[in-house]
Amino acid sequence: MSDDLEPIAPREAVDMWIDRLQSTRADETLKSYRYRLKPFLEWCEKEGIDNLNDLTSRDVFRFDSTRRADGLKVSTLNNQIGTLKQFIQFCERIDAVEQGLPVKVEVPPVELADRVNDELLPAERAEAIREKLHRYERASRRQAMFELLWHTGCRLGGLRALDLGDCFFDESDLERLRHQDDIDSEALEAVELPFVYFRHRETTPLKNKREGERPVAIDQEVADRIQDYIDVNRVERVDPDDRRPLFTTEKGDRPRVSKSSIRREIYIMTQPCQWGGCPHGRDTTNCEALKHGREARCPSSRSPHPIRTGSITHMRDEGWPPEVVAERVNATPEVIREHYDHPDPIRRMQSRREFLTEDSE
Structure with missing residues (x-):
């Protein structure tokens, strides 16, 4: 351990990091960060790591292996280790961990198919x-x-x-x-x-x-x-x-x-039986998804987020550049491409054709 480091407990460091982010992150985002770091804090307690000065790359590797052994999905592991890396980068800046430790933290790569949510509204x-x-x-x-x-x-x-x-x-x-x-x-x-x-x-x-x-x-x-x-x-x-x-x-x-209430309204209006028959063969006189508070149990109902995903995909299929869509929906072009871009190949080809035609005129 370097003499330049200042002792700090893992939980204290997490509180300090979250507090630092208060002015730039939404409350829901900060809650998700705490949730993702909870397994790491519990692991530190179990391993007797009460001072982050003692944390090594080998410790992080062992924590990673433990989470993999728990059978987590790759996307979940990616989120947890990715957040942990951000946290350790902060710890490096405040002299809580050895310099260079964040570089040694390997975030598990995730295939595009594992990253995206296919439950978009077409x-x-x-x-x-x-x-x-x-x-x-x-x-x-x-x-x-x-x-x-x-x-x-x-x-x-x-x-x-x-x-x-x-x-x-x-x-x-x-x-x-x-x-x-x-x-x-x-x-x-x-x-x-x-x-x-x-x-x-x-x-x-x-x-x-x-x-x-x-x-x-x-x-x-x-x-x-x-x-x-x-x-x-x-x-x-x-x-x-x-x-x-x-x-x-x-x-x-x-x-x-x-x-x-908004979420419930969206669940209701995306239920197919609101406008016709049930595509799932259910009896609409006693279907549980038609009861108050259980609307999400319909296989075809959607929450607001898939509507956002479908909307963004539709904009891209219509030929809107990622940068334009990003400004409209308040996201980065990289996020648009990675998480929201579910292209219909035929429509995307046609939008490219129309773009090229307009550009040549």
Whole structure:
């Protein structure tokens, strides 16, 4: 052990690292980091490692071997060791571990097929749901939610964070932006409507906080359907921060719809039997997935994330460059390619053909 190191217990170092990340990471991300490091902390206690100064590359190798022996999926092991490596890099910076230790930590490689989530919502199914919602639940909260999720590719937290004042559908709405310090007033002169503006606020944080803030253009048809909901079925309520949520509740002390409620609504509207027969041969008179709180038990139901995945894939199939999609949905181009890009080979070929045709004109 080097004399330059400063003694620190594993749990204390993890707390210090998480605290350091508070200003740049969402709460859910920090929770996932703690969860991934929990097995390492338990292993350190079992092995009697109470000072990270004593941690060696051989120790990390033994921990890795232990986790492999537990039968973890490669993707799970990749996440845990990858997070551990980030943590050890922080420990190196604060003189808690030997210099050069992070370089010796090998993160298990993962094949693309093991990294991606195939439970995306295909574009054809999304359009079918849009059509049914417009026919049978026009101007409903569900319709407005689905329109925004599909067309913006936003996360559940971003959808919930929207206020009524974050919708910019006509010229009068732009006045709300003209006096904000972070807005270029000259740019507003040429801005095209409609769009929604995702904002990070203390009580409704975005995943990437301030870096997640962005205006996102939407089609006029989408804006019209959201406006129908606002005009007809939105319940006017003000939350404790004197904000007017876009998606409100009718009763209770929480004016803004909860994440669990949004998730449940998505499960319901992606159940095929809502619009026709059951493709799984179930009896819809007593199917458990039709009971309150059990909607996710339908094999065809989807949570908000597969809608985001399907939306991003659809944008790519339509020929949108990864960099453009990344800005729209608040992700990096690398993440788009690795986790969300599930190409239909024929459509992707056609989009490349159209891109080449346009480029040659």
